[in-house]
Every structure is written in C-alpha cells, then in structure tokens.
Amino acid sequence: MPCHIVKAEPLYxxxxxxxHGFCVHELLGHAEKENPATFGIWSIDAGNPITYNKLPYHGFVAVTEGELLVEDLDEKTEPVTMHAGDLLHVTVGTSLRWHTPTKCKGVYVHLKALGDSVFVDNLE
Incomplete structure (x- = not known):
C-alpha cells in the first residue's frame, strides 16, 4: 500500500x-464513488467574509494559525471564534460564513472527489 507525503508549509x-482573500488548495485525495475524500490547505486574509450556502458534503476544518470566526447561517447564531488547534465539522446542507480579523490558515478534509470544483465554484 503506497504512502504519500506532501510538504504543505511551503505551498501556503x-x-x-x-x-475575497480566501485561498484554498487541494493536496491529496481520491475520487472513489463510495468514499471520496480530499485533503487540502487554506488561508484567509482579513477582509470580506466568505459565505457558502448548503455545503453538499461533510467538511472538516482545523485552524493551524491565527483565529477564524465561523457563523452557522441556518441556526442564526453568533460567530464562534476558532483558534489554532480547534476543529470544525460542517454537516451536509449547512450554510456558513467565515472571516478573520487578521490572517488565518489551516487544513481541511472534504468528503468529495479530488478535483471536484464544487466548493470553489460556490463561494460567495
């Protein structure tokens, strides 16, 4: 069974x-029909919030540097502040908005096929 290593830090x-200053880059994954998955890195600069309406798959996010304010638009809650080391699970169909007061970066896993551009195509 092969093992793949990608040095992610230089890619940031x-x-x-x-x-709006939100960067995302897929690094590893596969497109198997039954269990698709994509792992990548992201960063965001201070500025306009990013919105995604009705995420079509589960997503998992980890903040590795800075702080990220995340708001669940379906529950109409106040933004929650994530810090380095914090994890987020976004369930299928959730709408959310996120931003940072400074700069923030992290990693993610999306349960979608590697190369499927649905996430980037639907950012607002």
Missing part, C-alpha cells in the same frame, strides 16, 4: 485567492 506562500 504560493496560494492564489479563490474569493
């Missing part, structure tokens, strides 16, 4: 914004 420096 070359990230291109997908929307």
């Amino acid at each position: 420096h070359g990230l291109k914004p997908a929307k």
Whole structure:
C-alpha cells in the first residue's frame, strides 16, 4: 500500500485567492464513488467574509494559525471564534460564513472527489 507525503508549509506562500482573500488548495485525495475524500490547505486574509450556502458534503476544518470566526447561517447564531488547534465539522446542507480579523490558515478534509470544483465554484 503506497504512502504519500506532501510538504504543505511551503505551498501556503504560493496560494492564489479563490474569493475575497480566501485561498484554498487541494493536496491529496481520491475520487472513489463510495468514499471520496480530499485533503487540502487554506488561508484567509482579513477582509470580506466568505459565505457558502448548503455545503453538499461533510467538511472538516482545523485552524493551524491565527483565529477564524465561523457563523452557522441556518441556526442564526453568533460567530464562534476558532483558534489554532480547534476543529470544525460542517454537516451536509449547512450554510456558513467565515472571516478573520487578521490572517488565518489551516487544513481541511472534504468528503468529495479530488478535483471536484464544487466548493470553489460556490463561494460567495
């Protein structure tokens, strides 16, 4: 069984914004029909919040640096502040908004096929 290692830290420096200073880059994954999964890195600069309406799959996020304010738009809750080491699980169909007061970065797992652009295509 092969093992794949990617040195992620240097890749943060070359990230291109997908929307409003939010950068995301897929690193590893597969497109198996029954259990698709994608692992990647992200960063966000201070500025406009990012919104995603009705995430079509489960997502898992870890903050590795800085702080991220996350708001569940379906529950109409106050934003929750995530810090380095905090984890987030977003269930299928959830709408959310996120931003940072400074700069923040982290990693994610999306239960979607590697190369499927649905996440980036639907950022607001």
